[in-house]
Amino acid sequence: MRRSALHLSLRFLETVRKPKLHEVDDSWAHSKLSPSEIDLWTNMSSSDRHHCISVAKNVEKILPNEQVVIQAALLHDIGKSEASSSALFRVFATIISFFISQKLAHNWMNSRALGRQVGQYLCYPSVGAELLKLAGSDPFVCAWANEHHFEQRNWTVDRYLGRILEAADEQTNWKSRL
Numbered sequence: 001m002r003r004s005a006l007h008l009s010l011r012f013l014e015t016v017r018k019p020k021l022h023e024v025d026d027s028w029a030h031s032k033l034s035p036s037e038i039d040l041w042t043n044m045s046s047s048d049r050h051h052c053i054s055v056a057k058n059v060e061k062i063l064p065n066e067q068v069v070i071q072a073a074l075l076h077d078i079g080k081s082e083a084s085s086s087a088l089f090r091v092f093a094t095i096i097s098f099f100i101s102q103k104l105a106h107n108w109m110n111s112r113a114l115g116r117q118v119g120q121y122l123c124y125p126s127v128g129a130e131l132l133k134l135a136g137s138d139p140f141v142c143a144w145a146n147e148h149h150f151e152q153r154n155w156t157v158d159r160y161l162g163r164i165l166e167a168a169d170e171q172t173n174w175k176s177r178l
């Protein structure tokens, strides 16, 4: 897993800031998703939905006709819907992530109480990919949810599309700070 300290810090600021989610934007997201994806979408916190909409709109500017790539942008963080949206919890879990392996985090998902919550948050990309597979999402959408924090050399997704999605994600974090 690769998550820069800068990326994590900016996402934290975005979570704390609790940007307002406009109904028109949420409706736009719904129009891009299947009914089962909308069920997952509505479980995400409003700050996570706000972030994902911003990423998807950045992608749409570059690839207006690539609906699957726009869906991938909207749903890349969907695994967070299974974890606490509390900013303090996320900081706590992120600090722990610097001291434990990904394998241990996976094992914690099967434990109880706090360990389970931390494991679910730290493994949210793979959790999200599984949710999307169950929802019948496009294989590209599932793959990007799982791989969006991987090093590029470990991507199975098309690199050109992956780079656009990754840049849109990073750009959104910067903008949210301004």
Ligand SMILES: [Fe+2]
Residues within 6 Å of the ligand: 076, 077, 148, 149
């Ligand atoms: Fe992410």
Ligand SMILES: [Fe+2]
Residues within 6 Å of the ligand: 051, 055, 076, 077, 169
């Ligand atoms: Fe993201």
